[in-house]
Each structure stands twice: as structure tokens, then as C-alpha cells.
Amino acid sequence: MKLNIYNTISRKKEIFEPINPKHVGMYVCGPTVYGNPHLGHARPAITFDLLFRYLQQLGYKVRYVRNITDVGHLENDADSGEDKIAKKARLEELEPMEIVQYYTESYHNAMSALNVKSPSIEPRASGHIIEQIEMIEKIMENGFAYEVNGSVYFDVEKYSKSFHYGKLSGRIIDDLLANTLDLDGQDEKKNSFDFALWKKASPEHIMRWHSKWSDGFPGWHMECSAMSIKYLGEKFDIHGGGMDLLFPHHECEIAQSAAALGFESVKYWLHNNMITINGQKMGKSLGNFINLEEFFTGSHKLLTQPYSAMTIRFFLLQAHYRSTLDFSNEALQAAEKGLARLMTAYGSVSKLKVSETSTISINLDELNQKCFDAMNDDLNSPILISHLFDAVKTINLIISDNEQINKSDLDKLKSILDTFILDVLGLVPENNSTNEAVLSDVINLMLNLRMEAKAKKDFELSDKIRNELNKIGVEIKDKKDGFDWSLKS
RNA sequence: GGUCUCUUGGCCGAGCGGCUAGGCACCGGUCUGCAAAACCGUCCACUCCGGUUCGAAUCCGGAAGAGACCUCCA
Incomplete structure (x- = not known):
């Protein structure tokens, strides 16, 4: 039996056959580093760690790319939208990059405690602004994006004439039109389901980069398209993430890549379910x-x-x-x-x-x-x-x-x-603080027994306890009212 | 409202038409000075109603309940 994996796009299990024999390219959506890692972050990390490990077990050479999102991710898609990281920074009066640094480290620490292997490459969105801009230009050249007031939007309606928008999430354009009536602040966009590729920054917006359209920042789906293509090539094997990213995030990624390249990049889409x-x-x-x-x-x-x-x-x-x-x-x-x-x-x-x-x-x-x-x-x-x-x-x-x-x-x-x-499975025998606490309790227990023996003038037993502990490597110091001990190093 | 998914024993959780899933808990037994561990065994299921089938937790239809996405989230 060969490896079968469930491909979200076909909604069935498929035999896994990498594009290049022996080599596998895998991209997984990583965390937005603006908060402490929680149990929900552990699920995709461990799911794709399992896949990463198993592919290696099967003898594949795997390049595993998992991004760190440290820009983008608007609060909402309206003009009032602000960068999630910038918002938190303002609240705590810290530099955005300070936040990013802190929570990235916190994420790494948690992952390493969970014995999640580090990915092969962990690119940051902020380090790939140029690549994102280039990709947006390509999409514009191909006619699938338009500029309004310094912001660039993806033209979903136009795209859907040549490609199938909604094929991953099963969404239908007409339904989207009918069901996005109550969102406001959509005035710049031709259609409510169009999404930002580049967003002009408001004056108070801290995180901003130059581009030919405006000083601004890339739209929230750009980084994954740009970075996956940069490190894994225009066509690669696996793209993973949580199910909640299926729409709009992954749907938009497909559209962006296809609009820029003329074809889709990803062969297998994998999604882990939620923790409730x-x-x-x-x-x-x-x-x-x-x-x-x-x-x-x-x-x-x-x-x-x-x-x-x-x-x-x-x-x-x-x-x-x-x-x-x-x-x-x-x-x-x-x-x-x-x-x-x-x-x-x-x-x-x-x-x-x-x-x-x-x-x-x-x-x-x-x-x-x-x-x-x-x-x-x-x-x-x-x-x-x-x-x-x-x-x-x-x-x-x-x-x-x-x-x-x-x-x-x-x-x-x-x-x-x-x-x-x-x-x-990546399970490791644990020898942690629990063990140390137990060891300490055990030694105290032994020494308390020795105290009791001394009180009963049973020096034979008390000496035996001391000498045996000594041999094991525990140094005992008697005090007037008790004892102290340490481990000989 | 639209799209999709799920409903399994005390708890968690597999299952993709016939064969004990598994873990945890409970109960009985073996072992043990006592206990624990371990081993052996027992008990407890498939939301409901129809249908297909020799045979359904598993396929089809319907009902009820829960959830996800449609807006940042893993």
C-alpha cells in the first residue's frame, strides 16, 4: 500500500506521487505572531510534523517551508482596516518588531517542547515584500487586478472567466455576491468578494513599505503565494494549514498564483480540523x-x-x-x-x-x-x-x-x-522537572527516615542510609535541627 | 440566508457492507504480607425513521441535534 492522502480540492484520498521523485516540497501556513501560541496552533504544527517525519521515513527528501506572518492580516478588509500587529503594538506601546520577536520566540519554544521539528525554511512576510510586489505586478500585467487610490485589488469576476474561483472551498461566485451584502467599507472594490493585494497605509499606520502604487503593505494572502513559489517552485506538492484557512485564504492563494503564472501551483491541499x-x-x-x-x-x-x-x-x-x-x-x-x-x-x-x-x-x-x-x-x-x-x-x-x-x-x-x-510519532521519553521533583522528595523521605532512626538511637540504620546515599552521589550535611543535602557533581 | 461537515459504549476516539479497533474509567479474577503495576476475563455502542441488501455503524432518502466556513483566527 502506498501513501494515500486526502486532497481537499478533490475531496477524496489520492495516492501521493511527488512531482519530482524522491523530493517533496511542502508549504504550511504558520502563525501570525501577535499572541501566545495556544492549543489550536499545536494541531497543524503536529499534524504536518507527522507528515514531514513520515515522508522522511519513506525516504523522501523533504523541503518543508512554514512561514511566520509578521505583517499584513488586516483587521478587516475595509479602509479602516489596520495591521493586526501594528494594533497590538500601539496597545502595548512597543515596536511592532518587538512584538514579532517576542511571540516568534514564544512559538518556537512551545514547538520545541512539543518536539515539533523545525521546518527547512521559515520565511517571514516582512522579509519578502519585494517578492510580493513583483507578484502583484505580474497579476496586474495579466489583467487580473486593478488599482484604486493606491490600493490594488484582485478582480475575482474577471479571474473567474478564465479560471475556476471557488474550486477549493466549493463556493460559487453568484452565491458570494448574494451573501456579502452587509459588509461595509467596500466602496473601492468593484465587487465585495474582491480582495486586497496591496493596501495603501493610512498616515498613522506604522508598518509600511514603498511601492509604485503607494506607501503601504501587502494584502493578507500574498505572502504565502510569493514565498511558496520562491522556495518550492512554481509547482509544488503539498500545501497545508487549518481548515479555517480554506476560505478565503487558500482560495485566494490559488487565484493569485494562477493569475500570476497561468496555472495552479499546488498538487495536494491538506487541512487539519479544529480543536473544540x-x-x-x-x-x-x-x-x-x-x-x-x-x-x-x-x-x-x-x-x-x-x-x-x-x-x-x-x-x-x-x-x-x-x-x-x-x-x-x-x-x-x-x-x-x-x-x-x-x-x-x-x-x-x-x-x-x-x-x-x-x-x-x-x-x-x-x-x-x-x-x-x-x-x-x-x-x-x-x-x-x-x-x-x-x-x-x-x-x-x-x-x-x-x-x-x-x-x-x-x-x-x-x-x-x-x-x-x-x-x-515524535514521542520522546520525558525526563523533566517532574522527575527532579520526585527525586528530591525521595531523598527527603530517606533522610527523614534516617532522622527517625537517629531519634531511636538506631545508628546502624541511620549510618547505612547515609553511607548508601553517599555512594549513590548524595552528599549529606547534618544540621542542628535537621539536614541539608546536595548532589555531588 | 448560502456552502459544507459531523452525531459511535461512563469518557476520548477508530471504523468506508460481513471479522474483538485502541486508550482511559468501572467490575471480577490471577499474582502480591498489603497496595500498585502487569496479566486474564466481564460489562457498556453505533441520534431517530424509512429504504437498498442474504447481511448496514458503514450505502441511499428523510427527520432531529451539533459544528465549521461565508469577517481576523490553526
Whole structure:
């Protein structure tokens, strides 16, 4: 079975065949860096991290481009629209680039905690203004854009005479016309569904660049078109992002690229579904999002406890990327326990007793194949995980002497788990602050027992505790009213 | 209003016409000085109403409920 992925544009699973054998180009819409990364950001990051890892596992050389949006993204499409980042800057009286720097770092930190691999290239919109302007010029030359008062708009009606506008999202132009009546501030545009390619900046607008039309900034969809083409070529394999970007963002990207190049750039469109909270989308605008940092520390009021980054990752991977996933403490706790069982078993593989013969009831070649089949079926990570739990069962049976395994099977087993748990799912054994806290508690417990022994004048026991701890590497300092300790370095 | 999607057991979540998904929780058992872990086993499903079929959670039609997009959002 070959890799099949669900292509949003055809609305069905298709066999994945890269344009250039062995090489894959993949572009994913990254964050707009004007706020702390939340659980919603983790979903596409982990979904496409999974795809990135799996493509590499299959032997492809992948160039993965994920942008940082640090300009554009108007508050609305009207003249009063202002740059989202500029707005936040004014509120906090910071330079826009200060905001960008801060939240980019915050995003990177969260991603690295989640063990999301860095993309091959992480271009910024602000660093590609020239490319965007050039592309707008091309679109104008081809007659699919018009200028009004220093702003440039995409002419959707004209475009739709030569191309199919709405093919990705299933939207029909006439319907759009009928349903965008109540938006105001559309006076510059020929049609309400036209969208900005270049926007003239108002005098107070901080982020602005020169162009032949005006001092202004690029429209919100331009960056992805310009940067994907720059780094992946005019035709590339995969474009991903959240489902909420399907319209208008991705639809407009298709139109821009086709208007500039004469053909479409993207072969496979992939979209991850949303995370819901009490059945509703978790989103910035709804104010019901939980920051990743809040998950790690448990500081949000909806959280009954902290959840580690790996728990979050596992939680997301236990659901298929195209399904909505509902957040709840119960579900997170279940994920935490399940992950612990998986990783405990994985950690004990290297300590398994090797026997002459294998009596294991599981067929390892079959298991390996099933794991690949699961991933090949549109990245079905929940199924993959269910197969890995079959391996967990086998490991535990060997530990409890109910089954035996020989050297070659053990190697096979280990290799399967390394491949799928570490490389593909990207789960890493956690040895974090929790462990340190436990260690500290354990040592204090030992020393308190020693205090009790001393009080009972059981010096034999108290000395034994001290000497043994010493041997392990714990230095003990007795004090008048208790004790102190440190780890020998 | 338009376009689209979803509705599975106590909870999460697979499933794409016939075969135990899986995880978590619960209950019973084995093991254990006790407990935990582990293992074995039990229980609990497919929103409703029609239809197609030898056979439907799975296909078709209808109803109800929920959600997404149509405006910045992953």
C-alpha cells in the first residue's frame, strides 16, 4: 500500500506521487505572531510534523517551508482596516518588531517542547515584500487586478472567466455576491468578494513599505503565494494549514498564483480540523483558547492539573487530523495515562530477557506492515497507536514471563518501536522537572527516615542510609535541627 | 440566508457492507504480607425513521441535534 492522502480540492484520498521523485516540497501556513501560541496552533504544527517525519521515513527528501506572518492580516478588509500587529503594538506601546520577536520566540519554544521539528525554511512576510510586489505586478500585467487610490485589488469576476474561483472551498461566485451584502467599507472594490493585494497605509499606520502604487503593505494572502513559489517552485506538492484557512485564504492563494503564472501551483491541499472546547472551536476571537504554556503549568482555570508537552502531543495524535477533537480534562488525563503505559513499555524493551526461542503470539512482520498501512491511509495515527499497544501487551507478557522472545525478534520489535514511536510519532521519553521533583522528595523521605532512626538511637540504620546515599552521589550535611543535602557533581 | 461537515459504549476516539479497533474509567479474577503495576476475563455502542441488501455503524432518502466556513483566527 502506498501513501494515500486526502486532497481537499478533490475531496477524496489520492495516492501521493511527488512531482519530482524522491523530493517533496511542502508549504504550511504558520502563525501570525501577535499572541501566545495556544492549543489550536499545536494541531497543524503536529499534524504536518507527522507528515514531514513520515515522508522522511519513506525516504523522501523533504523541503518543508512554514512561514511566520509578521505583517499584513488586516483587521478587516475595509479602509479602516489596520495591521493586526501594528494594533497590538500601539496597545502595548512597543515596536511592532518587538512584538514579532517576542511571540516568534514564544512559538518556537512551545514547538520545541512539543518536539515539533523545525521546518527547512521559515520565511517571514516582512522579509519578502519585494517578492510580493513583483507578484502583484505580474497579476496586474495579466489583467487580473486593478488599482484604486493606491490600493490594488484582485478582480475575482474577471479571474473567474478564465479560471475556476471557488474550486477549493466549493463556493460559487453568484452565491458570494448574494451573501456579502452587509459588509461595509467596500466602496473601492468593484465587487465585495474582491480582495486586497496591496493596501495603501493610512498616515498613522506604522508598518509600511514603498511601492509604485503607494506607501503601504501587502494584502493578507500574498505572502504565502510569493514565498511558496520562491522556495518550492512554481509547482509544488503539498500545501497545508487549518481548515479555517480554506476560505478565503487558500482560495485566494490559488487565484493569485494562477493569475500570476497561468496555472495552479499546488498538487495536494491538506487541512487539519479544529480543536473544540465544549463543542465549540477554540479560537482567539472566541476568547476560549488555552495557551500551551498554561497547559504545561496547569495555570488555566479550565485545567485541573498541568499536562506535559508529550501528553498534549499524544492527545492530538490519538485523534485523526481531519476530525474535530474535543478538549476535556478527562480526555487529557486518559491520554496521559495511555502515554505513560506506552512509554514505560518502550523503556523496558532494552531490558527484556532474551530467550533461545520466541513464543510471542504477535507476528512482528505483520505488525510492522500494519503500522505502515495505518500511516499510509491518510496518516491514521490513532490506528497506528492502537497497533503499538499490541506491542505493549507483548512486552508486558515477556516481562511477566508469560511469553519469551529471541534475539532476532527482539531486534525487530525494537526497530519497529524506534521507528514509529520516536521517528514517526515524535514521542520522546520525558525526563523533566517532574522527575527532579520526585527525586528530591525521595531523598527527603530517606533522610527523614534516617532522622527517625537517629531519634531511636538506631545508628546502624541511620549510618547505612547515609553511607548508601553517599555512594549513590548524595552528599549529606547534618544540621542542628535537621539536614541539608546536595548532589555531588 | 448560502456552502459544507459531523452525531459511535461512563469518557476520548477508530471504523468506508460481513471479522474483538485502541486508550482511559468501572467490575471480577490471577499474582502480591498489603497496595500498585502487569496479566486474564466481564460489562457498556453505533441520534431517530424509512429504504437498498442474504447481511448496514458503514450505502441511499428523510427527520432531529451539533459544528465549521461565508469577517481576523490553526
